[in-house]
Amino acid sequence: MRIRIIDAFADRPFTGNPAAVCLLEQAGWPEETWMRQVAAEVNLSETAFAHPLPPGADADWALRWFTPAVEVGLCGHATLATAHALHQDGALPDDGVRFTTLSGVLTARHESDGTFTLDFPAAPTDPVAAPKGTAEALGADVVAAYDTGALGDLLVEVADERTVRELAPDLAAVAALGPRGVIVTAAAARPGDGYDFVSRFFGPAVGIAEDPVTGSAHTALAPLWSARLGRTVLTGLQASARSGLVRTRLLGERVQLSGHAVTVLDGALQTGHR
8 A cells, every 4th residue: 555754834855744644545444443553653743544535425535644642633734745645646636625534624725836725624712721730841931821622732822932942841741731732832033034923732642742843733823823913824833843834824713724745755555454
């Protein structure tokens, strides 16, 4: 079975966020145990599996995402990587592709500038008290904290970009906070540098110490920073070691996420599913 590793939210190899993509030839899912084993073997933050749907279905492909430890309900970079794989194969329609997922029907399209644009539900950002121990777990003072609803992450604002970049959290303590993951963000120190806000994402509770570039996190970051900055179109920099840019456009209860992708490995699994 063909498997590709694709760097998403990246315009050159070995940056952005790598995802493994398996496009299944037949409709229907293989055994879930097998998909989990593949994700654990690849050991990237996400492995995507997709299979085609019959004509007349409410979408074109069914799509699922697995970390090395769990299945997740929403993943941006692996969705972008899957759209890139379909585009490589000449199977991405000009008007875009529809994926049925645990988060409903999501769409992706290829733009004339070479980027891919995803259409996702926007996550609410409701102010909350930071869970006890958050500042200690992160090693930084908390300016504000937000619940992200069904996304399941804790969104934490800290003082400035430098604080975000220099974070060295206690990952065991982060996992003990409870949410799926913790998004840490601040305004860009110099917006003229090409991005409006910075972030990092820590998800040790789901087997991801630090995710390089997290599309789903930007479904919460976009509403937060669009309200703060008074603009619906923004660019976020996820300041991990690999780094990557996510362009966001807030459209009411939806948010569009855009970025490039690059294939870095194209191979074959030597054990097929049952």
